[in-house]
Amino acid sequence: MAAASLAALRSKIELDLRGRVVSPFNYRDRNIFEIVSTGIPEIDAAVGGLPRGAMTEICGPPCSGRTSFLISALAARTADGEACALVDARDSFDPYLASAAGVALNQLLWVRCQNADQALRATDLLIQGGGFGLVAVDLSDIAPKIVRYVPLNAWFRFRRAVEDTPTILMVAEQEANAKTCASLVLRLNAKPAEWKEAVGERSSVRDLRDLVKYPFARLLKGFKIGADVVRSRVQYANDLPAANENLVNEIKVNQFDARHTRHRAGVFETVGAQDPCAPSRQSTKHRV
Amino acid sequence: MAFACIHIPEFMVQSVVRAERALRGLASRGSALVLISGKPPLWSVVAANSAALRAGVHLGMTKAQVTEFCGVEIRPRSEAQEKAAHAVLLDVGWSISPRVEDTAADTIVLDLEGLVSLFGTDENIARELSQRASHIGLIPHVAIASNIEAAILAARGFAGITIVPAGEEFARLGELPIQTLLTDVEVLETLERWGVDCLRALAALPVLQLSERLGQEGVRLHELARGARVRSLVLAEASSSFEEEIELEDSVEELEPLSFLLGRLLDQLCARLEARALAVRTIHVRFELEPSFEKDVQTLKDESRNKTASKEYVKVLTLPVAMRDSKVLLKLVRLSLQADPPKSPIQKIRMAADSAALRVAQSGLFVPRGPDPEKLELTIARLAKLVGESNVGVAELLDTHRAENFRMARWAGGTNFPCTKVTRKRKKDAVSPLQEEPQKARKVASGFRMIRPAVAANVEVGEARPVRVSFGGMQGEVVAASGPWRSSGEWWQEDGWDQDEWDLAIDFALSSGPHEKNASPWPQYGVYRIYYDVPRRNWYVRGFYD
Numbered sequence: 115m116a117a118a119s120l121a122a123l124r125s126k127i128e129l130d131l132r133g134r135v136v137s138p139f140n141y142r143d144r145n146i147f148e149i150v151s152t153g154i155p156e157i158d159a160a161v162g163g164l165p166r167g168a169m170t171e172i173c174g175p176p177c178s179g180r181t182s183f184l185i186s187a188l189a190a191r192t193a194d195g196e197a198c199a200l201v202d203a204r205d206s207f208d209p210y211l212a213s214a215a216g217v218a219l220n221q222l223l224w225v226r227c228q229n230a231d232q233a234l235r236a237t238d239l240l241i242q243g244g245g246f247g248l249v250a251v252d253l254s255d256i257a258p259k260i261v262r263y264v265p266l267n268a269w270f271r272f273r274r275a276v277e278d279t280p281t282i283l284m285v286a287e288q289e290a291n292a293k294t295c296a297s298l299v300l301r302l303n304a305k306p307a308e309w310k311e312a313v314g315e316r317s318s319v320r321d322l323r324d325l326v327k328y329p330f331a332r333l334l335k336g337f338k339i340g341a342d343v344v345r346s347r348v349q350y351a352n353d354l355p356a357a358n359e360n361l362v363n364e365i366k367v368n369q370f371d372a373r374h375t376r377h378r379a380g381v382f383e384t385v386g387a388q389d390p391c392a393p394s395r396q397s398t399k400h401r402v
Numbered sequence: 403m404a405f406a407c408i409h410i411p412e413f414m415v416q417s418v419v420r421a422e423r424a425l426r427g428l429a430s431r432g433s434a435l436v437l438i439s440g441k442p443p444l445w446s447v448v449a450a451n452s453a454a455l456r457a458g459v460h461l462g463m464t465k466a467q468v469t470e471f472c473g474v475e476i477r478p479r480s481e482a483q484e485k486a487a488h489a490v491l492l493d494v495g496w497s498i499s500p501r502v503e504d505t506a507a508d509t510i511v512l513d514l515e516g517l518v519s520l521f522g523t524d525e526n527i528a529r530e531l532s533q534r535a536s537h538i539g540l541i542p543h544v545a546i547a548s549n550i551e552a553a554i555l556a557a558r559g560f561a562g563i564t565i566v567p568a569g570e571e572f573a574r575l576g577e578l579p580i581q582t583l584l585t586d587v588e589v590l591e592t593l594e595r596w597g598v599d600c601l602r603a604l605a606a607l608p609v610l611q612l613s614e615r616l617g618q619e620g621v622r623l624h625e626l627a628r629g630a631r632v633r634s635l636v637l638a639e640a641s642s643s644f645e646e647e648i649e650l651e652d653s654v655e656e657l658e659p660l661s662f663l664l665g666r667l668l669d670q671l672c673a674r675l676e677a678r679a680l681a682v683r684t685i686h687v688r689f690e691l692e693p694s695f696e697k698d699v700q701t702l703k704d705e706s707r708n709k710t711a712s713k714e715y716v717k718v719l720t721l722p723v724a725m726r727d728s729k730v731l732l733k734l735v736r737l738s739l740q741a742d743p744p745k746s747p748i749q750k751i752r753m754a755a756d757s758a759a760l761r762v763a764q765s766g767l768f769v770p771r772g773p774d775p776e777k778l779e780l781t782i783a784r785l786a787k788l789v790g791e792s793n794v795g796v797a798e799l800l801d802t803h804r805a806e807n808f809r810m811a812r813w814a815g816g817t818n819f820p821c822t823k824v825t826r827k828r829k830k831d832a833v834s835p836l837q838e839e840p841q842k843a844r845k846v847a848s849g850f851r852m853i854r855p856a857v858a859a860n861v862e863v864g865e866a867r868p869v870r871v872s873f874g875g876m877q878g879e880v881v882a883a884s885g886p887w888r889s890s891g892e893w894w895q896e897d898g899w900d901q902d903e904w905d906l907a908i909d910f911a912l913s914s915g916p917h918e919k920n921a922s923p924w925p926q927y928g929v930y931r932i933y934y935d936v937p938r939r940n941w942y943v944r945g946f947y948d
Contacts, residue, residue, distance in 0.1 A: 154846055175925070176925030176946070176948065177925040177927070177928035177929070177946060180849070181850065181851055182848050185849050189847075205793075206852050206854065207797075207851075208852050209799065209808045210807055211849070215847035219799065220796055222797070223813055225789060228789070232789055235788055236788060236789060239784050239785055243773060243777050245773025245774055245777070245778065254948065255851065307929045309882050334848075334947075
């Protein structure tokens with residue numbers, strides 16, 4: 115008798131909430147996300163990837179590889195044909211490098227802000243608009259003490275806005291501020307840059323002569339970036355490597371800058387004839 | 403072969419009622435409405451609805467006389483509204499048939515050849531025409547007949563929907579008064595003297611004698627009265643531009659009341675576009691402004707300018723995707739006006755829309771679903787209001803070696819998505835990329851953060867390379883250097899460039915104190931890109947690797 119009335123009550127509540135709440139009595143695990151690649155195999159191996167419908171924080175000090183991570187994620191998402199948005203809090207995005215790294219610029223909506231307030235408002239508008247595969251918020255150049263003032267309910271609103279959507283919200287900053295609103299928090303740190311000495315890699319006599327004159331001639335090879343998993347609430351349907359453990363993984367960041375390649379192709383032909391620190395108009399024979 | 407005629411009775415009155423939503427309710431309740439025209443104070447009645455005529459108003463009355471009547475609404479005649487209403491009428495015709503004749507301002511004729519398979523019977527077609535005209539604010543008379551003239555006469559003579567079967571034209575049209583056929587007062591008086599008061603009486607007259615007295619006009623009238631005159635349709639050419647306008651009695655200064663007017667115009671435009679299965683591509687909003695105080699002062703200073711001349715303010719809104727949602731369009735226009743409002747009160751609004759075919763909704767089964775174009779356009783407009791129009795969009799690379807080699811372009815709606823197959827898994831089946839087939843190893847590019855605008859730096863050079871750098875209150879030692887990477891170009895222009903770039907690993911901690919460390923917004927240790935600008939003979943910091 116009691117069971118029958120309970121069932122009737124349950125069906126009545128379900129009927130009343132129809133259209134607003136789907137299955138109000140069914141337990142839904144909010145930590146199960148669809149995971150997509152970050153574009154960096156080492157990170158994918160460590161944390162699985164970026165969770166859709168959740169917030170991911172990428173934090174670290176300046177020059178720790180946050181921009182490399184961000185560009186890599188944008189390149190991976192746009193390569194899959196998704197529309198992405200970048201909220202650039204300090205207008206520091208380099209589209210040429212991003213394009214060379216594989217970001218399809220025609221699928222990337224770039225919002226150039228001047229401060230954190232504009233960036234957060236723009237993020238709110240983009241998330242509410244919906245439809246983006248990845249919304250990246252770059253607060254890397256904003257001082258931590260300013261980002262710390264962002265109220266927790268703002269992060270909570272962002273999290274709730276992307277919940278149950280295919281959007282990945284990724285925030286790059288110097289310190290993690292979103293607390294438990296972020297489903298995945300990674301802390302990056304970079305080792306000192308690696309340089310490749312150019313001596314010995316050239317064969318022509320003229321090049322060797324130039325290199326003797328300019329012994330500092332070298333190439334920026336890249337950086338090694340380490341990533342710590344600070345927090346991960348991402349769960350998978352199937353068995354996976356434990357993502358909750360703090361693990362350190364090194365990512366080899368290769369120097370891949372098309373413009374540098376282009377310039378460097380010409381610079382060894384022209385610079386050697388004069389003092390590079392006192393260039394003159396006569397030295398512009400190189401290809402432009 | 404059948405033809406349909408749509409006739410709008412009391413066309414001048416209906417065109418004003420269509421533009422003013424409050425009048426629609428009054429007109430439907432049978433209130434009297436009068437249109438006046440002329441130069442004040444010599445206003446006179448030029449049109450009135452049947453309720454006003456029944457009340458005793460007649461054409462030519464002065465405004466003062468009309469105000470004596472109780473419950474009569476008086477409005478000025480609007481030729482712009484009549485023009486718009488006529489365009490609307492044509493749009494209704496084209497929404498049903500591609501072959502439309504523009505017979506008169508209040509009358510159009512449609513060729514119904516082949517439409518039976520689409521709409522069914524003639525009654526259905528007539529009902530559809532009537533509904534579509536009513537939807538955009540005009541109450542029509544619709545008639546269908548086997549020839550054009552019979553359809554026109556039936557539409558002008560009978561209210562509502564009239565179907566004249568083939569061969570029964572004479573029988574159906576005979577009862578119509580002779581005034582339906584012609585408006586020439588002289589001929590009408592002649593026919594009245596003969597005792598001819600309806601079409602049946604005119605058709606009963608012998609043709610030969612009629613032609614002897616009235617000439618060829620008599621023969622034509624006789625044919626029309628019998629419903630036997632046949633002619634071909636003169637096709638009207640469809641226009642791709644749609645225009646609506648509104649003239650205000652009192653000028654509007656604030657955005658809120660202006661939004662109501664803009665919304666009404668957009669509703670009318672969208673209804674017309676819907677009738678033609680088209681959408682808006684570009685909206686031109688032209689405001690006629692009231693001469694402001696500043697303008698008057700300016701006019702006094704400059705006597706060559708006419709003091710009473712009105713100023714115009716134009717807003718053009720080009721949409722990346724064609725859309726027809728009047729609410730979204732209104733929000734876009736509002737955001738545009740909020741960013742750059744007109745400087746004086748508005749007297750007249752003219753809105754024109756360039757049409758385009760509707761967007762195809764489905765792009766592909768395996769293409770990821772992007773943002774909804776209408777919603778996204780609204781979001782972009784809001785973002786533009788927040789950060790500035792030039793700071794939102796898509797970066798387009800330019801074919802140059804200059805450092806800032808891009809320009810901002812409008813978001814094109816992501817139409818160039820590659821048709822790559824993307825497998826979307828349900829959440830419960832979510833798996834890591836680890837379990838998918840191993841991807842091809844991809845190289846990760848080192849990130850670079852631009853400093854805009856570039857910061858001037860003091861660089862100390864030693865052994866043909868920078869050894870010490872100071873900028874932004876920081877001073878650091880160069881640990882490693884790579885360069886110079888030289889580029890120059892466009893020397894023939896004023897903004898040509900000539901630069902030597904260096905990649906410098908700088909350690910600011912070696913020279914700066916702890917206080918300076920916290921104050922600087924840039925990294926204490928990092929690889930910076932610094933360049934020597936030859937024309938300006940100075941060093942600048944372009945950015946740093948991250």
